Amino acid sequence: MKIAFATQDLETVNAHFGWAKNIAFYDLDTEGYTLSHVASFESNLAEDGNEDKLLPKIEALKGTAILYVAAIGGSGAARVVAQKIHPVKVEKPEKITDLLERLRILLGGTPPPWMRKILRDRGEKSFDFIED
Numbered sequence: 001m002k003i004a005f006a007t008q009d010l011e012t013v014n015a016h017f018g019w020a021k022n023i024a025f026y027d028l029d030t031e032g033y034t035l036s037h038v039a040s041f042e043s044n045l046a047e048d049g050n051e052d053k054l055l056p057k058i059e060a061l062k063g064t065a066i067l068y069v070a071a072i073g074g075s076g077a078a079r080v081v082a083q084k085i086h087p088v089k090v091e092k093p094e095k096i097t098d099l100l101e102r103l104r105i106l107l108g109g110t111p112p113p114w115m116r117k118i119l120r121d122r123g124e125k126s127f128d129f130i131e132d
Helices: 051-060 074-082 098-110 113-122
Strands: 002-007 021-028 034-041 066-069 084-088
Touching: 002 098, 021 098, 034 051, 034 098, 051 074, 066 098, 074 084
Parallel strands: 002 066, 066 084
Antiparallel strands: 002 021, 021 034
16 A cells, blocks of 8 residues: 655655645555655745645655645645545644554554545455444
8 A cells, every 4th residue: 555645854744735845655564664755846835825736746646545744725635535545634743654653553453444445445455344
C-alpha cells in the first residue's frame, strides 16, 4: 500500500497540502515500510486561492491509498477523495515513522472499516470479517 505525507522537513507531517514543499511516499505492508520517493514542489505555494497549484500534487498522488496532512482545504480534499485517496488530518505535527508503524500494526491485525475499504477497493488483501 502506498502512503503519502505532506511535509516540510521529510520527517514530520507538518504541512498544509496546498503549501507542502514535499510529499514523501512510502510503501507499507505488514512486514514494514520503505521510502519510495519524494515529490518536491518549488512553485508559489502561498495561500492565494490558486487551485492550479494543486494539479501537480494531485498528479503525484496517483496510486496512493492514504494521504496524511496537517491541513487540507475543501477543494483539495474533494480532489483527493475523487482519486480514491483517503486523506487523514493530524491534529499536531507527528513523525512519519510513528504514523507508519501504527499503520503497519493496524494492517497486521484487524484493520478498522475505513482501512478495510481501502484494501478491498485496491484488491490488496481479502478480509472475511463479520461486520458488527
